[in-house]
Amino acid sequence: AQRVTQPEKLLSVFKGAPVELKCNYSYSGSPELFWYVQYSRQRLQLLLRHISRESIKGFTADLNKGETSFHLKKPFAQEEDSAMYYCALSGANFGNEKLTFGTGTRLTIIP
Amino acid sequence: DTGVSQDPRHKITKRGQNVTFRCDPISEHNRLYWYRQTLGQGPEFLTYFQNEAQLEKSRLLSDRFSAERPKGSFSTLEIQRTEQGDSAMYLCASSLRGSNEQFFGPGTRLTVL
Numbered sequence: 001a002q003r004v005t006q007p008e009k010l011l012s013v014f015k016g017a018p019v020e021l022k023c024n025y026s027y028s029g030s031p032e033l034f035w036y037v038q039y040s041r042q043r044l045q046l047l048l049r050h051i052s053r054e055s056i057k058g059f060t061a062d063l064n065k066g067e068t069s070f071h072l073k074k075p076f077a078q079e080e081d082s083a084m085y086y087c088a089l090s091g092a093n094f095g096n097e098k099l100t101f102g103t104g105t106r107l108t109i110i111p
Numbered sequence: 112d113t114g115v116s117q118d119p120r121h122k123i124t125k126r127g128q129n130v131t132f133r134c135d136p137i138s139e140h141n142r143l144y145w146y147r148q149t150l151g152q153g154p155e156f157l158t159y160f161q162n163e164a165q166l167e168k169s170r171l172l173s174d175r176f177s178a179e180r181p182k183g184s185f186s187t188l189e190i191q192r193t194e195q196g197d198s199a200m201y202l203c204a205s206s207l208r209g210s211n212e213q214f215f216g217p218g219t220r221l222t223v224l
Binding site: 004009032034036043044045046049086088090097098099100101102103104 | 144151156202
């Protein structure tokens with residue numbers, strides 16, 4: 001069974017402070033990990049995926065297979081980062097691309 | 112707008128009625144997914160298509176639910192004899208075969224009274 005755990009439902013951070021949104025997963029095979037973001041009144045959109053190893057809007061996430069974690073980090077929070085963030089997992093193999101989401105973390109940046 | 116579109120955006124119905132939702136994927140995407148999201152939860156997978164073939168259905172998809180993608184383009188999700196527990200946001204997503212990047216539509220919010 002595949003599962004994604006986001007332990008924090010709510011997270012408030014001051015503008016300019018570092019941000020870390022936690023994500024842990026369980027999966028028996030080789031996973032692909034994603035972070036999706038939903039800004040107010042907008043649709044769910046991909047923020048980043050572990051295989052691309054990119055930094056998007058200043059966010060990074062490293063897949064730690066030993067700790068089965070994929071935490072999302074940003075060194076200096078900005079007000080426009082306030083949103084709902086979902087960690088998600090899919091299988092890396094063909095035919096197993098459905099996404100399993102965590103329950104999400106609502107990030108609020110305090111001005 | 113060339114993104115995924117869904118219709119209607121909101122649907123209010125009485126318990127026991129049937130409802131049908133439509134999803135139009137990004138035109139060149141051959142994979143189409145349906146998810147359901149309830150309050151305080153992340154989206155949960157319901158089913159997905161590759162072209163017109165329905166390849167997987169979740170155990171969440173009871174016999175009252177049926178999905179089709181008759182020509183490999185748009186898809187419909189029908190719920191028969193709706194129950195209050197069916198109230199949720201129904202999300203559609205599409206992707207290209209070989210890519211795990213899914214693009215989501217705005218969702219259809221269903222309220223069953």
